[in-house]
Amino acid sequence: MNKLIAIEWLKLRRYRTFWVLAGLFLLLLPLWNYEISNGLIKIGGGGKGAINFLSTAYAFPGVWGNIGFWASYFIWFIAILVIIITTNEYTYRTNRQNVIDGWSRMQFFHGKVVMVVLLSLVATLYFFILGAVFGYINAGSFHGVLSSMDQVLSFFVLCIDYLGFALLIALWIKRSGLAIGLFLLYAMIMEKIIQELLNHYTSKPYGNFLPLQAGDELFPFPLTQMARAFLPSDGMSMSSYMIAAICWCVVYYFAGRLLLQRRDW
Numbered sequence: 357m358n359k360l361i362a363i364e365w366l367k368l369r370r371y372r373t374f375w376v377l378a379g380l381f382l383l384l385l386p387l388w389n390y391e392i393s394n395g396l397i398k399i400g401g402g403g404k405g406a407i408n409f410l411s412t413a414y415a416f417p418g419v420w421g422n423i424g425f426w427a428s429y430f431i432w433f434i435a436i437l438v439i440i441i442t443t444n445e446y447t448y449r450t451n452r453q454n455v456i457d458g459w460s461r462m463q464f465f466h467g468k469v470v471m472v473v474l475l476s477l478v479a480t481l482y483f484f485i486l487g488a489v490f491g492y493i494n495a496g497s498f499h500g501v502l503s504s505m506d507q508v509l510s511f512f513v514l515c516i517d518y519l520g521f522a523l524l525i526a527l528w529i530k531r532s533g534l535a536i537g538l539f540l541l542y543a544m545i546m547e548k549i550i551q552e553l554l555n556h557y558t559s560k561p562y563g564n565f566l567p568l569q570a571g572d573e574l575f576p577f578p579l580t581q582m583a584r585a586f587l588p589s590d591g592m593s594m595s596s597y598m599i600a601a602i603c604w605c606v607v608y609y610f611a612g613r614l615l616l617q618r619r620d621w
Contacts, residue, residue, distance in 0.1 A: 361474070368441070373437070380430075388430070389423055389490060392414075415491060415495045422578050425578065427575075431515055438475070439532060439539060472520055479511075488501050510575070514575065523608065524615075570604060
């Protein structure tokens with residue numbers, strides 16, 4: 357395991373695209389949340405009478421759900437990074453060189469899986485740090501910093517969900533441009549259409565259990581989360597979405613494994 361991690365790190369540490377995309381995630385996520393907490397989105401325009409209805413969402417314990425919602429969009433930078441890193445192995449034939457050097461196909465695959473897990477862990481740690489900082493700024497203390505820690509775990513699952521899906525797409529397509537295009541097309545358009553159709557024609561919102569949407573449901577828009585307390589329940593709990601997202605992660609793993617075993621190298 358340590359060897360796989362060391363080799364993957366050697367591939368990444370001098371790769372400029374890695375630092376650019378990772379830097380965008382690390383920089384833009386706190387900047388965006390800073391603007392939101394300071395009234396980027398207000399009711400009543402930008403005048404003195406406008407209401408910053410999201411400011412209170414940055415105190416404990418609501419800060420986790422609020423930052424998690426916005427982070428679910430910025431994690432796309434890391435998902436695209438996973439696609440580029442994986443497809444580069446095919447573009448530059450380094451996957452074959454790994455086999456020549458004594459790796460098996462499964463070692464190559466598990467190297468990428470480990471990369472996904474480590475990137476998710478780092479993103480989750482950063483998510484926790486941001487939540488603690490914003491919560492402290494708005495609450496004036498760290499009292500409650502450990503509240504709703506289940507949402508930190510939920511964010512880790514969301515990261516694995518997105519990055520695992522991106523890895524599967526990259527292993528399937530093997531061309532960075534096409535893989536990124538398909539990922540964005542599915543995430544932004546196709547899944548939303550399928551979700552709406554399923555939710556419209558079924559008795560319960562089963563469309564919310566689609567691959568990426570299951571992870572997104574763990575962090576609904578703050579106002580939507582508040583409104584759910586006053587609306588009739590749809591019968592779906594956060595735990596059901598958590599289980600669904602974890603199941604999709606397992607599907608990605610075995611689908612990717614089967615893909616590499618059955619396809620020409």
